[in-house]
Amino acid sequence: MATQFFSRYLIRSTAFALCCTTSMAFAEAKHGIAMYGDPALPQDFVSLPYANPEAPKGGKIVTGEGGTFDSLNPYIQKGTVPWQLRFMLAESLMGRSYGEPFALYGVLAESIEVGDNREWAEFTLREEAKFSDGSPVTIEDVMWSYEKLGTEGHGRYASLWTQIESxxxxxxxxxxxxxxxxxxELALLVGMRPILKKAQWDGLDFTKSGFDQIPIGSAPYVVSDFKAGSFVELSRNPDYWGKDVPFxxxxxxxxxxxxxxxADSSLVIEAFKAGELNAHREFNVQTWDDQYNFPAIERGDVVKSIVPHQRPSGMTGFxxxxxxxxxQDWRVREALITAFNFEYINEVQTGSQQSRITSYFSNSTLGMQDGPATGKVAELLEPFKDDLLPGAIEGYTLPVTNGTQNDRKSLRTTLALFEEAGWTVQDGVMKNAEGDAFTFDILLKVGDDENQSIIDTYVTNLAQLGIKPTVTVVDAPQxxxxxxxxxxxxxxxRVGLSLSPGNxxxxxxxxxxxxxxxxxxxIGIQSEAVDSLIDTLLSSTSQDDFLASARALDRVLTSGRYAIPIYQWNISRLAHAKELxxxxxxxxxGDWIGWQPDVWYWED
Incomplete structure (x- = not known):
């Protein structure tokens, strides 16, 4: 869209803007919106059901992160930014409730109206909404934010902008x-963009990365201290405007x-043990069992909490x-998945205590079901049956080894798959008919010790097949x-998926x-079936159609053999100070964005 788009609409007179169209006259302003039906919470709800409106104020949470950062602007493409920051600096017109699959309630906006087919959405700002510097949030700020983010911001904002006609x-x-x-879904997504202060960026380059300009938002926290690459501290704004907003x-x-x-992620847990941090999320079950017996836990100063969830596993792996x-040949990808020998790696890494991801939407009602596709799922896959890979319609499961380092049966299966794809072991090296060696680069990040350990074992397994990949370890910016x-x-x-997959x-x-x-x-997926199923997912008007399209999509992605899945986390393991x-x-x-630290509190 043209960069003049914002100014073109801004110059409309208020008198003209107040003239409602016929379709708007019949619209009903509501306090929230859901993907299907009505949101669960009524107009007069007090708080989100998983928040404590009587929670005391005070205290602090200190957590550790592996890696570094060189910018504090999370809304642009450039720079490495603490991932949490984009959720902490700026608010949006509406906020998401993680007690429902996909429902939004007003934050900066007091109400939302939508067309009969959700072809448009209108929001009314709360009169009391203010930025952290005390200045009011205006419609001008809202419109500027949407255009600026859509045209110059991070790539995650571009798609929605291209789907806004006016x-x-x-x-x-x-x-x-x-x-x-x-x-x-657009009627919901359009309510979730961060709103920034237009005046802050007058005469400045919004796309410039660094620490000179920390974006001003309306959220409860502001960056109060930081040291480049070392720490970021946020403080609660005592004059926060929205403390009485129900959400x-x-x-x-x-x-x-x-x-x-x-810089070394293995130091995070050591810092936690030493008392430099007071909360830590543990992903390794064996570490959880073996190393969480230090003095602070034995004294009861630190407690261990298990938090279950019902969200999809998403995909974590390679x-x-x-x-x-x-x-590009699916048989090669299947061979590489088989050669991974998850059962042996799981035993080495976790003592076989960690379950494996079985599909992209596993651990949820959206996941593909065992066996052949039936009913609406089968109907959705039928138009693409000639192009789908084996397993999409009849059912697909990941290969399983016997758990030993040298599983000869799996080795034979792997070699057969490579041979079908035109690769054989020649003089101890996997080659094609032209004599080119099969090899590839495995890219890892400095400090990612667990994945490095997993890849070391994998490379050893591949050596048995005459394959010698190059493992490259680089710093975070690289x-x-x-x-x-x-x-x-x-x-x-790692791709986290929700119970309301959409755009x-x-x-x-x-x-x-x-x-x-x-x-x-x-991964570089380019599949007509995937594109069509995503479109069906987005245009579904009933829960049944939505569920079928998600399960069909899960089948196509999983049978595509695009990734080597590793551990599934259907619970979170959190250790934290007893006061938290x-x-x-x-x-x-469960333990998801919008839960810790958002609804946590400090109680002596």
Whole structure:
């Protein structure tokens, strides 16, 4: 869209903007919106059900992160930024409840109105909404934020912007977005963009990365201290405007949130044991069992909490870059998955205590079901049956080894798959008919010790097949640059999926995203079936259709053999100071963005 888009709509007179169209006259302003039906919480709800509106204010949480950072602007493409920061600095028109699959309630906006088919959405700002510097949040700020983020911001904001046909001020505190795509989710997504202060960026380059300009938002916390690459500290704004907004009651209870950074991620747990941190999320079950017996735990000063969830597993593992010729044959990808020998690696790494991801939406109702596709799922797959890979329709399960380091049966299976794809072992080296060796680069990040250990074992397994990949370990900025430009053969990746998959699926798996540098489609998936199923997912008007399309998509992605899945976490393991508490009522998403530290509190 043209960069003049914002100014074109801003100059509309208020008198003209107040003239409602016929379709708007019949719209009903509501306090929230859900993907299907009505949101669960009523107009007069007091707080989110998993927040404690009586929680005391005070205290601090200090957590550790592996890696570093060189910027505090999380809304642009450049720079390495603490991942949590984009959720902490700025608020959006509406906020997401993680007690429901996909429901939003007003934050900066007091109400939302939508068209009959959700072809447009209109928001009315709360009169009391203010930025952290005390200045009011205006419609001008809202419209500027949408255009600036959509045209110059991080790539994650571009897709929505291209689907907005028009943006217009319709009243002193109201703005209407009309969409150019038949996509019911857009009415929700448009309420979730961060709102920044336009005046802060007058005469400045918004895309410039660094520490000179920390974006001003309206959220409860502001960056109060930092040291480049070392730590970031946020302090609760005592004059926060939204403390009585129902969505925010029981949130932002802690006075201080601090993130400590360690170049070597293995030092994070050591810092926690030493008392430098007071909360830690543990991903390794064996470490949880073996190392969480230090004095602070024995004294009761630190407690261990298990938090279950009902969200999809997502995909954690090692992505294969299908843009490269050696990964384009599905039999090669299946062979590399078989050669991974998860059962042996799991025994070495966790004592076989960690379950494996079985599909992208496993651990949830959205996951593909065992056996052949039936009913609506089968109907959705039928048009693509000639192009789908084996397992999509009849059912697919990951290969299983006997758990020993040298599983001869799996080795034979792997060699047979390579041979079918035109690769054989010649003089101890896996080669094709032209004599070219099969090899690839495995890209890892400095300090990622667990994945490094897993890959070391994998490389040993591959050596038995005459395959010698190159393992390249780079620092965080280099890793970001290389993954953004898809300069790798295989790399570790993590894609978290929700109970309400939507437009983000296009950036994860869509054909268009495969060609966009910096997109989340690291694998490079370009599949007509995937694209069509995502479209069906987005246009579903019933829960049944939505469920079927998600399960069908799961089948196509899983049978695509695009990644080597590793551990599934259907619980979170959290160790924390005994004074750090969380409400007894847990959201269905469990330990997810918007839970820690948002609803946690300090109680002596």
């Amino acid at each position: 943006m217009e001020q319709t009243g002193p505190r109201s703005v209407k977005f009309t969409f150019n795509t038949d996509n019911r 925010m009651r029981g949130q932002a209870n802690l006075d201080t949130i601090r993130w400590e950074f360690f 992505a294969m870059n299908t843009r490269l010729p050696q990964f 890793y970001r640059a290389r993954t953004d430009s898809f300069d790798f053969g295989m790399t570790n990746f 983000e699926q296009k950036s994860y798996w869509g054909s268009e995203a495969a060609e966009i540098e910096g997109s989340r489609n690291l 508490k969380f409400p007894e009522t847990l959201p269905i998403y």
